[in-house]
Every structure is written in C-alpha cells, then in structure tokens.
Amino acid sequence: METENILDIIRKSQGKAAIISILEDIQEKYTYLPEEALRLVATETGCSLTDVYGVATFYKAFSLKPRGKHCVSACLGTACHVRGAETVVAEFKGQLNLQPGETTPDNEITFETVNCLGACALGPIVVSDGHYHANVTKREVKDIIKATREGTHGSGGASKDYEFSFEASCPQCGQSLIDAAYRIDGHPSIRIDVMTDVGTGWMRIPSLYGNFVKILEHAAPEDALLTPLCPHCGANLQGKLGCLECNAPMGTMNVDGGAGIISICSRKGCNGHILTLNGATI
Known part of the structure; x- marks a missing residue:
C-alpha cells in the first residue's frame, strides 16, 4: 500500500463528515481497507481509530481483508x-x-x-x-x-x-414526483421545485438508483445549496439528516409508496445520498 495514495484520497475529502466517502475510495482502489489505511484516516481527519474502525465494521460493504476483483x-x-x-x-x-x-x-x-x-x-x-x-x-x-x-x-x-429504479412521492401530501414525460437515461425523471439564489425553478433527477445527476431550470454553481419543495403542495422537503459527504442538508422523499425513504444532498455538485428500503439502508 502506498501511503501517498491514501493521503491523496483523504485530502480530496472534507474531514470528519466524509469518513464513509474516504473509506469507499480506499476500498475501490485496494478492494479492502488495510489497517495502515485506517490508521492514516484516523490521524489525518482527527477521528479516533475506534470511530474509524467502527464505521469500517458497521457497513457490510466494507471489508478488512482482501477481496476479489x-x-x-x-x-x-x-x-x-x-x-x-x-x-x-x-x-x-x-x-x-x-x-x-x-x-x-x-x-x-x-x-x-x-x-x-x-x-x-x-x-x-x-x-x-x-x-x-x-x-x-x-x-x-x-x-x-x-x-x-x-x-x-x-x-x-x-x-x-x-437496473434499480424506484418511485418517489412527497412525504407530506403523498403525491407522486415522477414525471414520465421528461426522461433521463431512458427512465422517468423525478421532478421537484427548488429555491436557489436566483429564484425558484424545477430540478429533475433520475428515478434510476445510482445515477444522481441534477438538472436545474436555472443555472447554479456546483456548491450552491438548493431548498427542495414539493411541486404539488409546496412543502419543504428538507429533512433532518446531514449529508455524510459534505454535511449539507438533505432533501427527503418517500420511495415506492412508503416502502422506504431516499435522502439526497441539497448541494448541487454533491452526490451524497441515503436510501432505505424495507428497513435496509443501501
């Protein structure tokens, strides 16, 4: 394991709020999380080794031993x-x-x-x-x-x-947020309204899990924070969760008629998300 490679991954992140993202990048490069890498993450982010190890062992997606290609x-x-x-x-x-x-x-x-x-x-x-x-x-x-x-x-x-596609609806009024007429990568889009510094407009994201492109009616900087609103009832969809990657607020929608919840980072350029279906976090 090359220490400088690990340090580069950590430097591209934003400290403690990005621990999961850092570990994902390390595992993608090495297929697992080497002990030396966990120690470096703890040292460079200011987190305790216990906390870093706790994250690495809590999520089943992470492995502490080498995995296959x-x-x-x-x-x-x-x-x-x-x-x-x-x-x-x-x-x-x-x-x-x-x-x-x-x-x-x-x-x-x-x-x-x-x-x-x-x-x-x-x-x-x-x-x-x-x-x-x-x-x-x-x-x-x-x-x-x-x-x-x-x-x-x-x-x-x-x-x-x-592919893992899903239905989305407003957690307040229950109305569907799917726009079948506007498709992204061949799939219906999810349409919500957003408030930005330049006014209120629509935002569309794919209903295909794993694709988190954000298409806005009005141009906005990559670091712009968007306030998500239901296009039907006007409810503010901003939830209580903070993005694990950048710590920005997250917009929350119901998934598959209430079978789950998806939270998507409100920062335009961040792909942070949390999807829970049938009690399981993906």
Whole structure:
C-alpha cells in the first residue's frame, strides 16, 4: 500500500463528515481497507481509530481483508429465502468451490451472502458488481458467474440484469414526483421545485438508483445549496439528516409508496445520498 495514495484520497475529502466517502475510495482502489489505511484516516481527519474502525465494521460493504476483483452478493433475507435463495446460494458455492466470504484462488470473485438488499419483491436477488439480477434461479448462476468474470453485464452476458429504479412521492401530501414525460437515461425523471439564489425553478433527477445527476431550470454553481419543495403542495422537503459527504442538508422523499425513504444532498455538485428500503439502508 502506498501511503501517498491514501493521503491523496483523504485530502480530496472534507474531514470528519466524509469518513464513509474516504473509506469507499480506499476500498475501490485496494478492494479492502488495510489497517495502515485506517490508521492514516484516523490521524489525518482527527477521528479516533475506534470511530474509524467502527464505521469500517458497521457497513457490510466494507471489508478488512482482501477481496476479489469482482464481488457477488446473494440475498438470504426472508423474502428471498422463501423463494429459493438457499438453492441459488448452494449453486454458487458449488460452481465457485468456496464458502460465503471467501475469494476464488485467482482473486477474481469474492462471494458473500447478505440479509437484505432492499428489493424484496424481486427475490431471489443477486448483485454482481452493482448489477441487480432479479428472480434468480439455479440455472442462471453459471451465466451470472460468466458475465461477472467477463464484465459483460447489460450486454447479453447474463439474463434478467435489472437496473434499480424506484418511485418517489412527497412525504407530506403523498403525491407522486415522477414525471414520465421528461426522461433521463431512458427512465422517468423525478421532478421537484427548488429555491436557489436566483429564484425558484424545477430540478429533475433520475428515478434510476445510482445515477444522481441534477438538472436545474436555472443555472447554479456546483456548491450552491438548493431548498427542495414539493411541486404539488409546496412543502419543504428538507429533512433532518446531514449529508455524510459534505454535511449539507438533505432533501427527503418517500420511495415506492412508503416502502422506504431516499435522502439526497441539497448541494448541487454533491452526490451524497441515503436510501432505505424495507428497513435496509443501501
């Protein structure tokens, strides 16, 4: 591990408020969180090593041991379990010749099981490098492994490769915020009103989870703070949460008819977000 690389990642952040973002960047580079990296994060941000370690162990997305180039996660939550997830997991174990939490000898694939992936209606769910596969059966496991190794998700490598789209509504009046007529990357947009220094206008974001582009009616600087409003009832959608990446207030919307909540950073240039579905934070 090169110390200077870790320091560069930390310097690009904004201190304590960006601990999760820092750890995400470190893991993306090294596939796990080396002990030396955790100590550097603690020293450079002024956080205690205990706090940094606590974050690293609390979120299942982080790993303290080396992982493979690709990661495959199979859900064993109740909804997936009753739909045959155990059979799917057994097939992965057999074809990869490893147990959950282990990595293939060529360091290509790490296989793990999780308690919930927040998309219960689509179970059994398998996520491979961020790509959701819904209603997975034993027969599809071989194709998913092949697509994972080849990086061909979404180009015919595996069947039933789902994007994670969602419905959004106002938490106050319950009206839908989906604008099917205005699409972003082929998906309906979410439309809310926002107040900026130059006045009130609309903002649209994709209804596709993982894409956090913000399209504004009026131009605004990247660091501009936007006050989100419901276009139907005018309610201020700003919640109590602060962005984990930049500490700005977050705008909150209901997801899938109340099945969850999504909070999106009100700073124009920040992609900070928190999505909770069926009790699971993604």
